[in-house]
Amino acid sequence: ETGVTQSPTHLIKTRGQQVTLRCSSQSGHNTVSWYQQALGQGPQFIFQYYREEENGRGNFPPRFSGLQFPNYSSELNVNALELDDSALYLCASSFGGGSNQPQHFGDGTRLSIL
Amino acid sequence: RKEVEQDPGPFNVPEGATVAFNCTYSNSASQSFFWYRQDCRKEPKLLMSVYSSGNEDGRFTAQLNRASQYISLLIRDSKLSDSATYLCVVNVGAGRRALTFGSGTRLQVQP
Secondary structure (H helix, E strand, C coil), X not given: CCCCEEECCEEEECCCCCEEEEEEXXXXXXXXXXXEECCCCCCEEEEEEECCEEEEECCCCCCEEEEECCCCCEEEEECCCCHHHCEEEEEEEECXXXXXXXXXXXXXXXXXXX | CCCEEEXXXXXXXXXXXXXXXXXXXXXXXXXXXXXXXXXXXXXXXXXXXXXXXXXXXXXXXXXXXCCCCEEEEEECCCCHXXXXXXXXXXXXXXXXXXXXXXXXXXXXXXX
């Protein structure tokens, strides 16, 4: 097991609603990255948190926001949900320092927007 | 142009076959390279890192050609359990730890 846990596993929302997804990083990891994976595509980087601060952001609008807590767990918040937000949301943790550190993924949260 | 491009497949091969996947990346500043494996409706899992000198892990061999910005994965003696989507992954580095994924190549090993 990777040690990265995400909740909830599945979620159904309607357009315009807001959602919060949660991630607990693997023990000893201080960096959490969030990815969105649409059907048939590779994961797309949303943003990364390192030591409770945003440390890079992909091409996602401001309605995608996040937090990292002192225990390095993290939340992804999405406001004003749109149909295209339906996807698998993956959280990955790693230990900061060096770009060659592999990232370990959680099982993901499957979000469906009706 | 996508930052990381892969042939989507599917590659349908018999058990015992050798199969090769290719991947190209556009950012010449890329510093780290990986192959991840993703089973249907599961999370991606690291298969192997890719080093400039090429590296092997059992039946799996990865190669990197920085001049051509090209990465490959060779699987020998395919097993049914190798059926999955293989994701080519690149990290630009320079303090940025985000991974850039290709869309994946689907492999189906047939009995």
